[in-house]
Amino acid sequence: MKNILxxxxxxTTLAPAFAAAKPQAQPFGKTTDGTPVEIYTLTNPKGTRLxxxxxxxxxxxxxxxxxxxxxxxxxxxxxTLAEYLKDTPYFGAIVGRYGNRIAHGKFSLAxxxxxxATNNSPGGMPCSLHGGLKGFDKVVWRGEPLxxxxxxxxxxxYVSKDGEEGYPGNLTLSVTYWLGEDxxxxxxxxxxxxxxxxxxxxxxxxxNLKGEGNGDILGxxxxxxxxxxxxxxxxxxxxxxxxxVQGTPFDFSTPHTIGERVNATDEQMKFGGGYDHNWVLxxxxxxxxxxxxxxxxTTGRVMQVLTTEPGLxxxxxxxxxxxxxxxxxxxxxxxxxxxxxxxHYPDSPNQPKFPSTILQPGQTLKSTTVYRFSVK
Numbered sequence: 001m002k003n004i005l006x007x008x009x010x011x012t013t014l015a016p017a018f019a020a021a022k023p024q025a026q027p028f029g030k031t032t033d034g035t036p037v038e039i040y041t042l043t044n045p046k047g048t049r050l051x052x053x054x055x056x057x058x059x060x061x062x063x064x065x066x067x068x069x070x071x072x073x074x075x076x077x078x079x080t081l082a083e084y085l086k087d088t089p090y091f092g093a094i095v096g097r098y099g100n101r102i103a104h105g106k107f108s109l110a111x112x113x114x115x116x117a118t119n120n121s122p123g124g125m126p127c128s129l130h131g132g133l134k135g136f137d138k139v140v141w142r143g144e145p146l147x148x149x150x151x152x153x154x155x156x157x158y159v160s161k162d163g164e165e166g167y168p169g170n171l172t173l174s175v176t177y178w179l180g181e182d183x184x185x186x187x188x189x190x191x192x193x194x195x196x197x198x199x200x201x202x203x204x205x206x207x208n209l210k211g212e213g214n215g216d217i218l219g220x221x222x223x224x225x226x227x228x229x230x231x232x233x234x235x236x237x238x239x240x241x242x243x244x245v246q247g248t249p250f251d252f253s254t255p256h257t258i259g260e261r262v263n264a265t266d267e268q269m270k271f272g273g274g275y276d277h278n279w280v281l282x283x284x285x286x287x288x289x290x291x292x293x294x295x296x297x298t299t300g301r302v303m304q305v306l307t308t309e310p311g312l313x314x315x316x317x318x319x320x321x322x323x324x325x326x327x328x329x330x331x332x333x334x335x336x337x338x339x340x341x342x343x344h345y346p347d348s349p350n351q352p353k354f355p356s357t358i359l360q361p362g363q364t365l366k367s368t369t370v371y372r373f374s375v376k
Contacts, residue, residue: 019149020147020148020149020150020151020152021147021152022145022146022147022152023040023041023042023043023145023147023152023153023154024040024041024145025038025039025040025143025145026038026039026040026041027039028053028054028055028081029080029081029082030081031055031081031085031140032085035140037053037054037055037081037140038053038054038143039051039052039053039054039060040052040053040143040145040154042152042153042154042177042178042179043152043179044151044152044179044180044181044183045181046065046181046183047063047064047065047069047071048062048063048064048065048179048183048373049061049062049063049071050062050063050177050179050185052092052154052156052177053081054140054141054142054143054156055081055084055085055138055139055140055141056084056092056093056094056136056137056138056139056141057093057094057136057141057156057158057175057177058077058084058091058092058093058094058137059075059077059092059177059203059205060077060078060092061073061075061077061327062074062075062185062205064183064301064373065375066299066300066301066375067299067300067301067375067376068300072210072211072212072214072299073211073212073327073328074207074208074209074210074211074212074301075091075092075205075206075207075208075212075337076091076092076205076206076207076208076212076326076327076332076336076337077091077092077206077212077326077327078091078326078327079327087324088137088324089206089319089320089324090130090137090204091204091205091206092203092204092205092206093136093137093203093204094136094137094141094156094175094201094202094203094204095130095131095135095136095137095201095202095203095204096130096131096135096136096160096173096199096200096201096202097131097135097136097160097164097165097167097171097197097198097199097200097201098128098130098131098167098198098199098200098349098357099130099131099200099201099202099204099341099343100129100130100200100202100278100313100341100343100345100346100347101120101127101128101129101235101236101237101346101347102116102127102128102198102346102347102349102350103125103127103235103237103347103350104118104125104126104127105117105118105126105127105128105132105166106350107198107349107350108349109168109196109197109198109349109358110196112168114166114167114168115166116128116132116165116166116167117132117133117165117166119132119133121235122234122235122236122271123233123234123235123236123271124234124235125233125234125235125237126235127235127236127237127347130204131165132165132166133165134165135165136158136160136173136201137204139158141156141157141158141175142156142157142158143155143156144156144157146176146178148178150180150181150182151178151179151180151181151186152178152179153176153177153178153179154176154177155174155175155176156174156175156176156177157172157173157174158172158173159171159172159173160172160173162194162195167197167198168195168196168197169193169194169195169196169197169361170193170194170195171191171192171193171197171199171359172191172192172193173189173190173191173199173201174188174189174190174191175187175188175189175190175201176188176190182372183372183373183374184370184371184372184373185370185371185372185373186368186369186370187203187368187369187370187371188366188367188368189201189365189366189367189368189369190364190365190366191359191364191365192359192363192364192365193359193360193361193363194361195361196358196359196360196361197358197359198348198349198357198358198359199357199358199359199365200343200344200348200357201367202309202313202341202342202343202369203341203342203369204339204341205339206317206337206338206339207294207303207337207338207339207340208336208337208338209294209295209296209299209301209303210296210298210299210301211299212326212327212328212337213326213327213328213329213330213332213336215333215336216259216333216334216335216336217258217316217317217335217336217337217338218257218258218259218262218335219257219258219259219296219297219298220257220258220294220295220296220338221255221256221257221294221295221296221297222252222255222256222257222258222292222293222294222314223252223253223254223255223292223293224252224253224279224281224291224292224312224314225253225281225282225283225289225290225291225292226245226252226253226279226280226281226282226291226312227244227245227246227253227280227282228242228243228244228245228279228280229242229243229245229250229268229277229278229279229280230242230243230277230278230280230311230345230346230354231243231268231277232268232271232272232277232346233271234271236271236272236276236346237346237347238278238345238346238347238351238354240351240353240354242280245279248266248268249261249262249264249266249269250268250275250277250279252279252292255295258275258316258335258338262274262275262316262335272318273318273319274316274318274335275314275315275316275318275338276313276314276315276316276318277313277314278311278312278313278343278345278346279311279312279313279314280310280311280345281307281309281310281311281312284310284355286308287308288306288307288308288368288370289306289307289308290304290305290306291305291306291307291309291312291340291342292304292305292312292314292340293305294340295376299375300375300376301373301374301375302373302374302375302376303371303372303373304370304371304372304374305340305342305369305370305371305372306369306370306372307342307367307368307369307370308366308367308368308369309342309343309344309367309369310344310345310355311342311343311344311345312340312341312342312343313339313340313341313343313346314338314339314340315338315339315341316335316338317332317334317335317336317337317338317339318334318335320332320333320334320335320336320337321333321334322334342367342369344357
């Protein structure tokens with residue numbers, strides 16, 4: 001009997017703690033042209049639940065427990081597809097082919113000039129933002145449910161045709177979301193092309209660790225592993241400089257709340273209407289490394305961001321104005337959510353000193369970002 005108990009104990013020890021099953025696709029409505037949209041729900045034993053749909057590869061909800069074990073949805077968004085189709089500032093979406101801004105919607109590659117739609121004009125200076133008029137956030141991806149020991153996943157795949165939104169090359173992109181038993185939300189990006197093309201894809205969730213609809217995010221404490229930013233002009237286009245954050249409101253090398261210096265008298269703050277800038281991460285070797293830590297003291301929720309990317313865009317909801325009604329029925333007011341978008345630097349196709357975003361035929365773009373959740 002003793003030997004049987006020992007064997008059973010050994011089998012329990014060796015078995016995976018979480019034998020994940022593939023998530024099931026559920027209908028989530030249709031686009032205006034009648035294309036069906038599906039939604040997948042990823043769960044883990046710690047009470048975390050992530051729901052993502054095939055339209056825009058959008059994360060519709062992300063529920064995590066607080067220090068008392070009470071769960072709340074910590075990302076901004078809507079309850080229905082129709083609301084996303086009507087008006088959204090990229091809530092929860094994958095943005096691309098080029099996330100962030102390209103100055104004047106123009107770039108040159110291999111001696112040829114390309115013109116993109118200019119769908120944004122901060123400071124009266126036009127630019128192409130997040131892939132143009134119909135970027136990756138506004139297309140229907142193909143979803144594939146996945147499972148492996150300790151994690152559930154969904155793989156979203158999209159083929160962006162040559163010339164789509166003005167970009168060269170047929171780009172095949174997959175974005176895989178994994179939710180693990182360790183409370184990691186892992187995002188794996190994989191892309192190939194048949195022509196040289198700029199690629200800068202990122203995840204655009206708006207977070208509020210108090211829970212979406214629960215007020216502003218000014219009391220969240222941030223720490224960044226970044227000692228420089230790429231300062232911008234009035235059009236929010238990088239000047240090409242890599243500027244030290246020391247002695248400025250952009251220094252998060254030690255913990256500071258978002259609200260502590262967001263209204264500081266600073267030209268960069270004036271240009272962005274607050275924080276809306278790219279930080280140059282200290283880890284630049286392409287390995288997965290810690291980029292940022294966020295702590296919300298009233299709930300105890302902690303979010304760490306790890307990435308292989310060289311940059312991190314921190315945006316604190318400066319353009320939310322109460323016109324959009326969220327999932328809890330409450331309006332999303334000024335600074336009710338923040339984004340931490342892992343990325344290459346803005347306008348890199350026009351900035352030869354920045355790390356290149358050009359993907360060549362025969363190459364494979366691989367990138368990983370992890371949002372890790374805990375409490376303290």
